[in-house]
Amino acid sequence: MTEHIFKNTAQPSKDASNEIIALFIAASHPVDLADWLGQLLRSEASNHFATLSLRRRAEVFGHLSLGIQADLARAMPPDAFAQILIEMDADDRTDLLKHLTQEERQQALKSLPQKARDDTNRLSAHREGTAGAIMTSDFAVLSPTMKTMDAIVALRCAAPDAETIYRSYVLDADGRLIGSVRLHQLILAADDAVIGGIMQPISVMVMPETGQEDVAKAIARYDLLALPVVDAAGRLVGIVTHDDAADALKAETTEDFQKISTVLPFTQSMRDASFRMLYSKRIFWLSLLVFGNLFSGAGIAYYEETILTYVSLVFFLPLLIDSSGNAGAQSATLMVRALATGDVVLQDWRDLIVRELAVAAALGGTMALVVLPLGALRGGTEIALVVGLTMFVVVIVGSLVGMSLPFLLSRLRLDPATASGPLVTTISDGVGVMVYFAIATAVLTL
Amino acid sequence: MTEHIFKNTAQPSKDASNEIIALFIAASHPVDLADWLGQLLRSEASNHFATLSLRRRAEVFGHLSLGIQADLARAMPPDAFAQILIEMDADDRTDLLKHLTQEERQQALKSLPQKARDDTNRLSAHREGTAGAIMTSDFAVLSPTMKTMDAIVALRCAAPDAETIYRSYVLDADGRLIGSVRLHQLILAADDAVIGGIMQPISVMVMPETGQEDVAKAIARYDLLALPVVDAAGRLVGIVTHDDAADALKAETTEDFQKISTVLPFTQSMRDASFRMLYSKRIFWLSLLVFGNLFSGAGIAYYEETILTYVSLVFFLPLLIDSSGNAGAQSATLMVRALATGDVVLQDWRDLIVRELAVAAALGGTMALVVLPLGALRGGTEIALVVGLTMFVVVIVGSLVGMSLPFLLSRLRLDPATASGPLVTTISDGVGVMVYFAIATAVLTL
Structure with a gap:
């Protein structure tokens, strides 16, 4: 929260007096109290928590993260925990019990009245990510x-x-x-x-x-x-x-952000995410993309002669590949988001692809004009022609691929955000290189 | 909506009978009715709308897009419009009046009772994007x-x-x-x-x-x-x-998606967005990025001799640049989202940069190992060494740039999503090229 939100209590600083802490514990909103407890050492949090009234304990408990809930539950006497469980909302209770070990769960369930136990069993039967869950x-x-x-x-x-x-x-x-x-x-x-x-x-x-x-x-x-x-x-x-x-919805949206940036989805807070988890979620697509390079690398190798004759072609390689990838990322991201919010549905594909082609052609045309003088400056008229023509083509290809992939994935009943990002990059790369050197060979050897 | 949502009415097909249409108009949820009216020709929508009771008109009206609201308002008699205005929620009314011409607004305000007029004037005084608005x-x-x-x-x-x-x-x-x-x-x-x-x-x-x-x-x-x-x-x-x-929040999140994919923010529906608008929102960063290439192009030109001697270096150029850009995009997107949800705040920067360095080094190391055999295959041991070493460095640089930019922008009181995407790409490109050929020149001329 920022300075623009007014609350009746402020979180105590690290060296706050016991009076200030006691005041905060008594008067703060349960959400803020939970937030503060979550930042303390578990033993400290556990001690403060034990001083709360039963009503307040139940209010605060549901706002703690599941990990902290489980830790506090283990640190308190079983009957104190049972009282909190009974007071909790049924959905929060079910989430917590799923987070405990099999044995702890059995123990906790036993302490609940019959109705609450049945409720919990019924609620916990549903698959994550569904209304039931x-x-x-x-x-x-x-x-x-x-x-x-x-x-x-x-x-x-x-x-x-x-x-x-x-x-x-x-x-x-x-x-x-x-x-x-x-x-x-x-x-x-x-x-x-x-x-x-x-x-x-x-x-x-x-x-x-x-x-x-x-x-x-x-x-x-x-x-x-x-x-x-x-x-x-x-x-x-x-x-x-x-x-x-x-x-x-917030969790699903965060997942979409992760996926379009080639990160495998994870639900943990970025602040608390471990080195190990971040590494494992990020390395998959990064290293897989290396193999996509087998194609663009092979393409370049095939045109080795052309490169040796016209080395200035290499100057523009990063630019052309990036432009294609950027145009593709624009289209893909706009579509992933529009599909996620329901702004666009699968059936809109036909109408949208026509507009996309028009927009992409205009973007490619403009980009070609922008890059022409640079091409002329670095490599002369012929190079400029090659670079401009390539730019026009790869921006169109990138845009169409970027726009179509989310629809295709959605059609295959996969999440449109999955793989749209990395696939756009890889396909743009391969196509970009081939188009560039094919055009170069055609134009320059005339 | 999909087939998993059950409603008591279904939208009539294009060739539906008058009875079915009448039933839908009478029984559907105001949101669904507004949705359907929005898909009709304005004259048709206007005719159907005129048949509704005043209460139902007011319910439906606020759910129409502002453009359609304004068109319908112009098509109906002034006193009919005044009645709807009075029935509307104060915030919806204010949004609509802002959308009308100065003259139409004056006319409409005159028809309101004093209290509603004062309310509207007070509400419309606030800046877009604030609580007041x-x-x-x-x-x-x-x-x-x-x-x-x-x-x-x-x-x-x-x-x-x-x-x-x-x-x-x-x-x-x-x-x-x-x-x-x-x-x-x-x-x-x-x-x-x-x-x-x-x-x-x-x-x-x-x-x-x-x-x-x-x-x-x-x-x-x-x-x-x-x-x-x-x-x-x-x-x-x-x-x-x-x-x-x-x-x-949904609009702000969509804006974040647009910004990280180098699209200037716009609030219109993707389905209805015009060619002209899409072009103008996408061309800015795409063409600006061309000038970023002045650096990487100049870098390559500087190392022309090295390239001519070791042309296989070019094979790996797209891969290295993409890997750096991808790693940077991962970090930038994770941070943009974490800052937007409040998961991470400005003060966390110091703690996070240390973890990011560790993760980036591990990612870069793994990527270097993956690319080594490819390098050896295509260019021999020395090229493999150059490519591996470069991969290690550029993935670290990309990640650190990607992670730091959103914090830096946030610190400068700019939206972290602004420019993070394009700047990461441009910086990764420039740095990637320089690092690659500098390492190549150092290693290969030993």
Whole structure:
């Protein structure tokens, strides 16, 4: 956070007095307290944590990183941990339990009441990256035959457990989702109105298997606070809240940034990432790209004679290859992002490729004009002609490859961000070299 | 949206019957209806729009793109447009009025009631990209001396106008923000409890000048539905809702994607972007990078003799330059994203540069080992030595440049994403060429 955000407490400095620390621990927002605890030594964090009230412990705990949660859990007596587990939101609890060892998990599950245990088992069955994995079972439920005043009483009882009570879901006798009611509708309605009469139809819902990116897109598109998740029989099994969807979307976006820059995806914080992990995530594409060079290197070797005769051709090699790669990266990145946000869909390909060709030709033409005088200056008229012509062609090729790859990968049901970056570079390189020296040989030996 | 999202209506196909279209118009979610209207010819859209009830028109209108809003506004009678304007959320209304001509805006403002006009004028005074520009003045307000039952009555009256009534803001007699109450606290509280007694302190707030990226980060960090905006005197002037913050964050992220791929930022949809705009946004850095080549070209020219003697050095030129650029792009992108999400802050630079040096050395070492046999195969032992050594050095240089540039730009109060991409490429190129031929000359003339 920067200086433009005003908070009622400031994080204590490293040499802060015990009074200041105590004040901060008592008055700070749970998120800020969790942040501060995360920066301390584990033993210190554990000591401070033990001084908190149960309510505050539960509030803070869910905001700690899973690693710290697990460490603190191990450092506290089992029944203290059990109390926190019961207080936690169902989705946060499930995430934590997945992070513990098999034995610790069994131990923790035993300490939970039956309902919480069933919930946790059900939630943890879903694959990572799906609606099922980020949904919570803490939602408020009403029956269609209830009167609004009874509904308000029911919500008063359910409120502390529901993650959001701003919208209650209306289920029929079989648990099937048939509508929803907003809290302020309940308040505005007459006391004896029946829920079935004031509820609204559900306009959007998803299945547990729906990808979290689609879930986040739907929540953003319809400005929802929560999105209901139903099973194949139409029974409500969970809701995904807007904040959890936003976290999932942030993680997916970070993954896209990593992928387009040829880094294998990882979810850890950059601040805490280890040497070993960074190395392993970055080396794969870097070293694979070396083998892509087998093609461009072979191309250059094939034209050795031309190079020896016109050595000034080499001056422009880096520029031509980079220009093709840059144009390709522009197109690829714009498309990866447009596909990720839903701005563009697979079917738009035909329309977009025509426009891309026009834009690429204009870019290539301009670049050719820019490079012509440089070519003339360094190598004379003929070299200028070769360099200009090559620039025109490779910018077009780079752009078309860059634009098409994300669509192709998406078509093959792969993430468009995967490999778009490195493949664009490699293909641009190979094509660039071949085009350059083929044009050179043709023009210069005329 | 994909097939994994279930909705109660499907968009009519192009040859759908009038009945199906009528059903869709009546039953679809305002967002979907707006989407469909946006795909029609303006005259068709205008005709369908005219058939909607006033309430539905107002719901749909805010979801149309600003260009279509303006076109529809021009096509309808002034008093019909005035009615929609009055119904719209204050922030949406302000955005639309900014999009009209000076004359149209004056005309529209005249048709608004005094309060709405003042609101609009106040909101439109703020700079784009700040909290002031995305906040709304439609918030629910309570006084600290009110009883909860009176508060609920007051909210019943205010509800249709407030963009969110899930949290009401408590102001003192001078309009200064002193606390807030959540709707379900009101419901849970005793009827005669006083607001001042049950309100919570405000834990986070911003100023109108606060950047929208900081606003969005704060909302995500504290899982807020809305963030209050106060003036220098502490008076509440607006709230930023979570959905508007999410839209702003999405736009900022798209801008980051554009910038790191050397595209000048633009906010238009990729699907609708014109040839002219795409060209103008992409040509700037592409052609500027040509001049960066003056350095690498000059470097190569300087070593012409070496090249003529050892032409196999040229085989590896694209590979070495690309590897340096790729390693740099990896580091730069990871840092740009980490700085944008707040994962890493300026002060972390010292710690991170040490780790980056270690990672880069390991990457460079591995890459050198990978390229050694290729070098030996194509050019013999000495060439292999030169290529391996160069690879080691340029991967380190590329990584360090890539990592440092976003910090440097951030330090200079520029957006870290700006220029990181193109500058990394250009610097890697220049340094790569110089290092390569300097090492070659040193090793091969021994």
